[in-house]
Amino acid sequence: MMKRGRSVSLDLPSTSWPLINEAAREAADESRAMREFARRYHAPVHAYVRAITRDDDAAQEITQAFFSARILNRRLLLRADRSKGGFRPFLKCALRNFCVDAFRERSRATAHTAPPVRNADILDQL
Numbered sequence: 001m002m003k004r005g006r007s008v009s010l011d012l013p014s015t016s017w018p019l020i021n022e023a024a025r026e027a028a029d030e031s032r033a034m035r036e037f038a039r040r041y042h043a044p045v046h047a048y049v050r051a052i053t054r055d056d057d058a059a060q061e062i063t064q065a066f067f068s069a070r071i072l073n074r075r076l077l078l079r080a081d082r083s084k085g086g087f088r089p090f091l092k093c094a095l096r097n098f099c100v101d102a103f104r105e106r107s108r109a110t111a112h113t114a115p116p117v118r119n120a121d122i123l124d125q126l
Helices: 017-025 032-053 056-071 075-079 087-113 119-125
Strands: none
Touching: 017 032, 017 075, 032 056, 032 087, 056 075, 056 087, 075 087
């Protein structure tokens, strides 16, 4: 859980379209731009996800998965289009959708692993 007194800004950094475009073009493992993008965005993305989940462990897991599945493979950065609007609203929408998908997946996994409820168990609770 987040410690009292420790605050991380939910504000995403100012958009640098040249940085986003450069990170989108270069291979993630060789990209100075990708490292800079991650340096600028990781903490605010984590704070935003934590505000949604209200659980630091889940937020860390989801943030790592988001960076791995959407940022490092450049998928999200390639879809960012300045002519269609700002990057920050685009990123926030992508994060919300990713969180929803993560919660749905977690719910499905929990539903499949939960032990079956027997009628006798229900009666015992009454």
